Each structure stands twice: as C-alpha cells, then as structure tokens.
Amino acid sequence: MTAKELAARLSLPGSLQQQVFSIPISPAQEQEWNELFLRDQEAFELRLHRHPTPELLALALYLRWAVATYRRYLTLGIPEAVFWDTFQDFALWSEECMRVTGQPGLIEWGWNALLLHMELFRLGRLEYQPRTLQQDIVFGEVSLAAGTPILEVHIPAGAPFCQRELSASLCSAGPFFERYFQRSFFWFHCHSWLLSPALRDLLSPASGILQFQRFFTIYSEDFSFPQAEQRVFGSVQADPQRYTERTSLQRALKKYLLAGNHVGMGMGVAQRVSIEAVGEAAGAGPLHGFIP
Secondary structure, eight states: OOHHHHHHHTTOOHHHHHHHTTSOOOHHHHHHHHHHHHHOHHHHHHHHHTSSSHHHHHHHHHHHHHHHHHHHHHHHTOOHHHHHHHTHHHHHHHHHHHHHHSSSSOOOHHHHHHHHTTOOEEETTEEEEEEEOSSOEEETTEEEOTTOEEEEEEOOSOSOOOHHHHHHHHHHHHHHHHHHHOOOOOEEEEEEGGGOGGGGGTSOTTOHHHHHHTTSEEEEEEOSSOHHHHHHHSSOOSSGGGSOOOSHHHHHHHHHHHTTOOOOEEEEEEEHHHHHHHHHHTTOOSOTTTOO
C-alpha cells in the first residue's frame, strides 16, 4: 500500500490528489515532520500553520503516515474493513476543509491524528475511543469513579440512524478491543448534542436520534458550545433567524431557538452488559467479519 493508493481507495477527488502529491517533501523532511508529530502535537500544528498551504501539507503528511498505520492493522490481524471505515474520516474532513476554509486539504488535525495513533476505530455506524473517566459520575443508580476505563462513543456524519445498526456496532466494540488489544471495557460514554434531552421535544419518538439516546443514561448536559446548531445548520449564527430551513429538523430546531431555548450537549453512559443483552434479544449481535 502506498500513499497514492490509499488516497485513491478513500475516493479523494482526483484534483485534490494531484495537488497533495505535487507538494515536494523529501524523506528527511518527512522524518523531521513525523518526529515532531509524535513528540508534540501542539508544536506540530503551530509549525503547520506557518506553511503557505497548511491544510494541503497536513493531508500530504497524514496520507503518508497512514500507510504505516495500515501495516500495523495487518500485523495485529484487524480486518481491513475496519481500517477503511475508520480512515473515511480523512475524506469527511477533507470535504469539510473545502466547505469551511475554501482551501483543499485537511482540517481537524488533532482528531485525525487519533486515527494514525490507533486511538480511534470505526465499527459499523459508530466510532470508539478508549479513555478513562476524568471525574466521578453519580446519577441515580449509576456510580462510576474517576479513572474507570470507558469507550467514548463518537458519531460520524452519515446515513440516518437504524437501531439494528447501532446495536450491532455497540455490541462489537467490547469484543473488538478484547480480541485485538487485550483490553476490557464495561462502560460506554458519550458527550454529544445527539444526547440533548431537548431533542425529545423536537423529534418523533420513532426518530433514529431518539433511538440512539435510549441506549444511554443521560446524567448531565453541557451548554459550553452550540454543537447542535453547528451540526444541523453547518455553522453557528448569532441570530437564529438566519438559519436555513431545508429539513424538518432544521425547521423544528430554528423554531425552538427563536423561542429563546437552547440545546446543549448531553453526557451519557451505557453499561456494556445491558447493551449486549438488548442486542442479543433483538438478534443484532457483533458485526459479521469484525470479530472472529
């Protein structure tokens, strides 16, 4: 696998591939960049920003380094499908780069670095990041101490939620990390606008988003950033009246905001044993081919 083959497999636009691989990077320069990347992500990004085309250079470097990550997947026996699904984030954030900045390349360098470090994996519809709780969670019958190993659940952009797909993904996560990394996780955690309790007032009970919520016990809500507005409308406006209304969710959310309400980011936990029991009852076990 070469960087050019990887870019083609990710279906990056031909014009973007041409620009990326026209950037002159000598082996010595690439090694210097990689050493900085591995040593200090913040310093790496500061240096990138000083380049005339930082987004394009970032994509050029990340594609090269993804080849080494691909080889690590194969060495560990992780199915190739997991690699290609996970690294679709390069394509997603490349598209977002052009939309947000008007420049070709890649944004969210820190996020995409998680893929290269093998700290984030996409299994079916959802992504998982091994972490530990930073603070105690005590809510109802839930009591988890800081330091508890968890799988942080992330939701990539894509098709609407299907409960069977969600269940299959969640049921795959625990066995995946046990099989390939000999690490056991018994709790999931999620911090997302998709867990905002306010959505129960905006969506039909049959909504895929509310089906996703039902997997979790929501214990708190974070209003530090209007993530719902960013994801639903594509950007954040000071005046909600400026938001477009092309979908039913956009119309409902805009009306809700204009009434003076706010939608935060819900924080929730889910116990692995409960999710796997629900999945088994529904006939939605781990994803075929991901777990031997």
